[in-house]
Amino acid sequence: MSALRTRIVEANGLTMQFTEQEQGEGPLVILCHGFPETSYAWRHQLPALAAAGFHAVAPDMRGYGGTTRPESSDQYTLLQLVGDLVGLLDALSVEQAVVVGNDWGATVAWHAALLRPDRFRAVVALGVPMMGQPPVAPTRLFPQTEEALHYTLYFQQPGLAEAEFERQVPQTLRKILFAASGEAGPRQPGDGTPTPFGMVSRQQGLLPPLPEPVTLPSWLTEADLDTYAAAFAASGFAGGLSYYRNLDRNRELLAPFHGLPVQVPALFLIGQRDVGLSIPGMREIIATMPSLVPQLRPVLEVLNAGHWLQQERPEEVNTALIAFLQSL
Known part of the structure; x- marks a missing residue:
């Protein structure tokens, strides 16, 4: 199997960089990464999908890596992010694709399938379930006290989390x-x-309470970490953080679509140790997903895996992903 390569296209007004397997042919699969990642998060899936007869591409999402990073945080709504994927299809002269995502990429993938089922014929999400519209602005729902606030609220103030995360990029990512x-x-x-992804001390910030690993986890090499660190040293974290700064705006923009189900075949995978499952009520949200996603296949929970599922358990993810794609 030949090596991975990067390409540049113009999509939805952006210069978009994406990674693909050389010689990859067949039905298109778009792989959308989360925060804080880049297209490199899909390094194990691209060769496997190409070998299975699919043309898989993993873009650096808006604000990340080699893709354009708009300065204004209002340029990172879900409508714009779905528009980027439609623009990528157009740039590749492809009518339809299966969209796959993890973390924020999962949220984008769900909404691409919801809003443009004519272009995205199926969806696979890792870690983040499809959720209905919140009853009020999301920033009013997240907890805060005098001492601490939810991480999504910590991310709201431009420059605050950036200053902490960019002080020592490798340590932040580690x-x-x-x-x-x-x-x-x-x-x-x-x-x-x-x-x-929990509560953040107003005095300490997000990073100090997190454990300092003596060694990297088994699924992440020093070379992998260096690749991520180089990307974020160049781009900064403002682009990725701007996704969170549009939570309330996304609710407003998506109001006309409230109650609309995802009408395409769907697969959802989550790690047994995903931090999202520590959020009270998350398992209940997952259990009720079929009301929002009528063609949802049985949920797959991967034992002992965490939030970075396609990196932590690539063989299991590849097997499930390819089986789903071949069943369409």
Whole structure:
């Protein structure tokens, strides 16, 4: 199998960089990464999908890596992010694709399938389920006290999290990637285990309470970490953080689509130790997903895996993903 390569296209007004397997042919599969990642997160899936007869591409999402990083945070709504994927299809002269995503990429993938089922014929999501419209603005729902606030609220103030994360980029990534992985250990709702996606001390910030791993988790090499660190040293974190700064705006923009189900075949995978499962009520949200996604296949929970599922358990993810694609 030939090597991975990067390409540049113009899509939805962006210069978009994506990675693909050379000689990859067949039905198109778009792989959308989350925060804090880049297209490199899909390094194990691209060759496997090409070998199975699919043309898989993994873009650096808006604000990340080699793709354009708009300065204004209002340029990172879900409508714009779905528009980027439609623009990528157009740039590749492809009518339809299966869209796959993890973390924020999962949210984008769900909404691409919801809003443009004519272009995205199926969806696979890792870690983040499809959820209905919140009853009020999301930033009013997340908890905060005098001492701490939910990480999504910590991310709202431009420049605050950037200053912390960009101080020592390799250490930032090392801590976040480890703490949200299955190798950081099991978590239960309300057990107080520090995670990157929980409460943040107003005095300390997000990183100090996170464990400092003696060694990297088994699924992440020093070369992998260096690749991520180089990308974020160049881009900064403002682009990725801007996704969170549009939570309330997304609710407003998506109001006309409230109650509309995802009408295409769908698959959802989650790690048994995903930090999202430590959020009270998350399992109930997952259990009720079929009301929002009528063609959802049985949920796959991967034992002892964490939030970075396609990196932590590539063989299991590849097997499930390819079986789903071949069943369409």
